[in-house]
Amino acid sequence: MMDVGRHPRIKLLAYSEIEHVSGFIGNFNVKVRKKARYVDENDCTACGDCVVDCPVIVPDEYQQGLSSRKAIYIQLPQAVPSAYLIDMDHCLGNNPIACGKCQEACEKKCINFDMEDEILELEVGTIIVATGNEVYDPTELDEFGYRSFENVITSMEFERLICAGGPTEGHFVRPTDHQRPIRIGFIQCVGSRSDNRGNPYCSNICCMNTIKDTLLLNDHYPDTESKVFYIDIRAFGKGFEDMFKRSKEAGVKYIRGIPGDVWEDPVTKNIFLAVEDTTSGKVEVHELDLVVLSVGLEPRKDMKHLQQLLTLSSTADGFLLESHPKLKPVDAPTRGIFYAGCVEAPKDVKESVTQASAAAARASIILNAGKVQIEAITAQINTDECNYCGLCAKVCPYHAITAADRKLGIYPEVIQAACAGCGTCGAECPTDAITMRHFTDFQIMAQVDSILDKDNMDKVVAFACNWCSYAGGDLCGTSRLQYPTNVRLIRTMCSGRVDEKFVIHAFKKGAPLVLVSGCHFADCHYINAVTWTQKRVEKLWNKLERLGIRPERLQLEWISAAEGQKFARVMRELEEMRKKVTPEEVAETIKILEREEAKALEKKAGKAKKAEEALQTA
């Protein structure tokens, strides 16, 4: 920790939050809010004089609320940066009548009540996300009596109680009578591996953490009698089995079974557990002085926000989705962003450090290269076709298109470095003046034709965005979820690329059913391009209805990269819908659309003629 504070090439921005991120690999632009500490970080020597006079006392989060701190405080004794700060939610204020005592106490005069939040703008080439996890709060599991019985604590509270820097200075005592507990029970998998409450996954670290705790106790207080209640013990890492063995040799009892009932002796405040030992099948009751709930890990609740800023998706468990679970486990699907630590999944210190070094190495590759190739999938405007309508500039989520001006004859222009290639402009442009490189109209229409030129009645034409729906289909494959063979996917970078005319063309070619699918709104990889998809599909539904075509034949679905199950379900449902479309209905649709096309052509010809006439008379 100290090394970070001292390193000449690390700029530490503590007490700061990410406000905004824009840009792309190699060129991210990040806005950071550095919150006011009201204490000058550089001048404060952490002498602590200020604390003495502060009259406000609040529970200390760092000590798990087991002790208290003042309104001016330092988070932990070894804090980096080593500086105090004022918790303005609790401070009485510097008005001399109100308080301002700390300001008087500080000899170096580093307390400044007028300090304001600072907004910093950073330019970086790569980003490593290492925001960690939260610890499960077992309050909802009332069968364990956490919060009703004082002598039931969590493993996090246990850490603080046994720590020399903790609220009890390492004297290990239980909450009720401040006596040292002798009989200690550990309950495993609290908030983990449960389909009903808490989380379904194994939190990975709690078994080993408990084994460590039993060894620690045995070390400090050899007369401790520890009992561990478990489903099964997962001690799979290097040296772990050995620790497990040592713990058993030290006399720790391992009982296979999770207590069903927990109660407290009202006088002694001892805790009783009723548990079925599943190896012997007998129900036993254990009297204990202290019970430790071995709580699992969870994704941070504030992660959603950051996820949106960085357009990252999460897997079903709520942790962040990696680019590939096996081959690119530290890469985010968005290029230039990497993961380290528990944001990606619960892991222990060693694994976190390993992954952190891996992420640093991956990031170094980009930084060392000094340049990156941008995929050639950007938009290009053919000014011969453009009629200055300005729609493209309006819909571009990246503001990558400059404004058009009919009067001045200024055509819109795509800023290539800013264009992310979503294709929304290409889909919106009424005159087809925009070419999406590598996802051209020709290419996509050719795919539609190829799907429908044989056995059209058996096909479902599905447009799937690269990041979510197509990837959801991939996950379906990796998980071997089976679905009917009739659907044909056409990959686009974003569902925003799906032009109205692609859908109409598919119907004209005899498609019984068309699906447009993309990312959930919160997952959209192109800021908000997906909202244009929604608008366009709604417009299409209206148009189909007006023409006398059932809008049901155009389906819309948001499927994330983690929703393999949903992908398979949708495919099955679409197959059922497809079967209900009759050849007569499709023939009728084709007739309607051909008539429409003929009408449009006539209109166009008429207009051209008029224009020509106008030109001649002029």
Add this chain to the structure above:
Amino acid sequence: MAERGKFKCLRCGHEYEDKYTPGVPQERACPKCGSNSVRRIEEKK
């Protein structure tokens, strides 16, 4: 401003009422089958 409107699921046919903000596209899911193919329908006059 949120208004109330009628919606129809184009997958299962379920019709229901819900809040919506005119002009602001929103992610919708049918409360019955979960499909996102939900369309706002005009009140039949």
Add this chain to the structure above:
Amino acid sequence: MYGEELRIGVFVCDCGLNIAGTVDCKAVAEYSETLDDVVAVIRNKYTCADPGQNEIKKAIIEHKLNRVVVASCTPKIHEPTFRQCVADAGLNPYLYEMANIREHCSWVHQNEKAKATEKAKELVKSAVARARFLEPQIEAEVPVTKAALVIGGGVAGIQSALDLADAGHQVYLVEKEPSIGGIMAALDKTYPTMDCSI
């Protein structure tokens, strides 16, 4: 490249039994030969492995291919591999197209072998149809800002920041709390070495 005669090569991958276990790859390869503009079809056990890639490179030169279609897994895994491969043989990497007959076919239709084979054929047909309209593209190169942002100052963030800084890069470490340290700083001793955490 417009106006030039199309010469498409199709490479059908068995992926061991991953594809060939469900899809009749031989039939897919034979069908591919009947498609317009396809001048070479090669079947491989593992197209992504070196021998498979060498076959592609060889065929590009031998048959003067100007479009390459690989029918194998998802582009999410091997599109970069094969783009590099065709580029090595002197073809513009954007003249390459992929048909996903594994994740989107063999793995999800394991009990319908005949239908899966038909679908695989059509996926190749569709990829070939798209390939006809592919155009060479030049990738833009952009400079990289030589700095990294690490979000989160727990044990993982600290390690990443130190590694990057030691490697000579400028690092910004942003932490929400007043001090770095994260959950690790609240732990007493950590397994397996049982030493102090900070």
